[in-house]
Amino acid sequence: MTQPHYQLFIDGAWTEGAQGQTMASENPATGEPWATFACAAPEDVDRAIAAARRALDAPAWRDMTQTARGKLLYKLADLIEEYAQEIGRIETTDSGKLLAETASQSAYVGDYYRYYAGLADKIEGAVLPIDKPDMHVFTTRQPIGVVAAIVPWNAQMFLTATKLGPALAAGCTVVLKASEIAPAPMLEFAKLIEAAGFPPGVVSVITGDAENCAIPLTLHPDVDRIAFTGGPETARHVVRNSAENFAVTTLELGGKSPILVFDDADLDGAANGLIAGNFGASGQSCVAGSRGLIHRPILDALAAKIEEKMTDVRVGDPLEATTHIGPLCTNAQVETIKTTLAKSTEQGATIRFGGAPLDRPGNYMAPTLVECAGAETETLKVEMFGPVMSLLPFDTEEEAIALANATPFGLGSGVFTQNVARAHRVSSRLKAGICWVNTYRAVSPIAPFGGFNQSGYGREAGVEAILDYTRTKTTWINTSDAPMANPFVMR
Template sequence: MSGLVDFRNIVAGRTVEPRDWFESIDPYTTTPWARIPRDGAEQVDAAVGAASIAFRKGEWAELTPSKRGLLLHRFADLLAERAGALAAIETRDNGKLLVEARAQLRYMPEWFRYFGGLADKIEGRMLPIDKPGMVAFTRREPLGVVAAILPWNSPLQLLSWKLAPLLAAGNTVVIKPSEHASASTLAFVELFEAAGFPPGVVNTVTGLPDEAGAALVAHKDIAKIAFTGGEAGGIAIYQAAAAALKPVTLELGGKSANIIFADANLDSAVNGVVAGIFAAAGQTCVAGSRLLVQRPVHDALVERIAALAAPARLGDPSDLATQVGPIATEAQWSRVNNYVDIARAEGAELVLGGASPDRAGWFVAPTVLTGVNNGMRIAREEVFGPVLSVIPFDDEEEAFELANDSPYGLAAGLWTTDMARTFRGAERLQAGTLWVNSYRAVSYMAPFGGYKRSGLGRENGQEAIEAYLQTKTVLIDPDARVANPFSIR
């Protein structure tokens, strides 16, 4: 195994030797570059056990909320120092452009600072109870051990969206990254010990979904599951969680509509369309893969989008001049190419791209399809690649109907200079996030999640910390009066 970098899991504050290994493939070179532990039920049980002990007793359990917040701030400082190195690992592991990985990592400490500030703002309240002589109040308490299960496209960003609020609330965690992109998560988690977190608060397991993943979801001591990934995986987790009555947060797929009206600033709209679908090689859950364009500007807009995307530089994702990197896995690369073939067979017209470039690596060139209608598979199913489907519309009513005619509802874009239309869109569009004259902007302050089959619950913002808390009601009778033991009081 000469030349491969070994990564190890951390359980109870210590690195652990794996029972077995599997290889991580660099999607740019398509060759192995690292070895990742292949865990099973035994390793999962050890990680959950460590997290359970840390939650129930010891330093973390006794830590004041203010001290928890200070630990999160300390972690944020260390993360800022290590941002460049972690970005380089993620780029090597999943092919994300280094320029984007660096931008995400530099912004990521703000999640831990924001939720660190909320850690000691978690409050119960006194209740104006109708029982004479009684005192009633609520407590807001952590859930316990959370399973955080990650995808391969932006593992560290999506991990931070989960970790920061769940730790601020006082929970402990077992993290299961995707088998296709585990390395950056294992390097990231090393910083918690350096920041002073007690052993067992943050633990990791790695491996295949039907081995480590299934064992983690089914473990009796997991109190909640937070998952970001594909719809099929989300459904399987939801079913398993339901059997044990465990709460979930699920951020799943999307088929987001990016809607351009004729009155829009078309220069900005063209840039927004390209950013929404071709950035990150289309491997984002919010990708604006359905472009709805008002007919008077349809042809001119398609021409401008193709002209901007055609010369995009494909290549080494660690080269800061590269604009489109590789698809993260060979299976996903085949899936994207297959969807282009399906679209053409259904009658879509190829304006740009449509074939993998003649070069090494799992690349798909920016692809634009016209002649698409909302009933085609290319318009209804998530591709997760740099493939844009263009659908014309006549008026506002049709645009909003087309946008909502989807099983998904993660995000939408609206490009217009009509302020009244903006507010009508905000009311009518069925999406968890609506960008107006912008696209693909996120914030630790702004809740994020989906409608319909795009998931359950919200990450980011104050709503996120609520998802990792439960309410206890306390009723006290200072005089200990029990007038009739056979009747409710």
């Protein structure tokens, strides 16, 4: 069977990279190459940004009404829903994520584009009650300009929607950089951008390595805004690069999110929350609740409940509907987990189940439950990005909060308790951008998404996100017929 080959999508056209470089993508479920894709060179980055700049100033996009932009986004949302199953299957083949999740997530992100389609003509300015009676002063919000949107391989359609939706609704143009790991779904998505009827150059989709693609993109003097999702170390380079072009930058990074379970929690619900937070998406989630902090009196009962529920969990082919946990995207993740688990057991941790790769083709890691000996256990510190759950006991509410906040990250958090007062009290003190109470790993286009500290800054989704893709302009109009007064005195 012929392997598919994906080109770059630049200025409304499909093209090979300027230097002719290509890369192969492996199917994580088999370890076999399944597709190739063109890699962008610096010249391609220049072309994509130049096209975005032209499109920003061209009448076809510049003069399009906000309502008309919204209609394009509605059309894009319909196309995404129509092709969600196909895109999901390609994403599963490329990344190893479950088809059940990739297809449903692809369909759901249509609601993100509809949300911002509805907001496109709600971007308003204001007339200011200025203190000078001969002046009429008002503000308008204008598109911030050319946006560099950079997304990782996990949750690609979701993470793209949180950037592209508000950017396009605001009237910006976008160069979307897909990860060089598993980029196929983003290049398939580019076909829908084309089919929806966006003018050429409004959205370009490229991929490639850091040196030839990501660095030239984030350094480029014509980039006005950078929206980045990825790891903290890469984010530091992005921030340094943005010093060259003063691009407004938002960062959505990783985390070591805590899930606090108190002794009055419903054990079934708490066990399901921990399983969702650690084994959902095979643990390959930036909000993975990988630090399970458990009230000591219920630790053994909760661990037993998790073990009981995991007996029905199936690890296998991510394309099969009966599979709950699939392979990891890369073998490097498997190796990191093996090393981290080995160090943790040396520190006194106990592996209650799992703990090793599965003996089968592909990047399969057995779902693993670690009972930690102390807060310094390695699995509580390293972002695992795999199906590893770590449990640590606490004795008091104050201790639980202190343990939860003892991290440089602050993206997600969870609290399981039936005490409403405790739920409010604890959630308000957790240093995280998101807190789920008696649930976990829920998202919506209406709810802001983002973190504190080394989990980044800025928010994606929600009403405010669209304003982050605009700049405020203040206009002063002199309503007096009298000539301007003394030019040497500020009014």
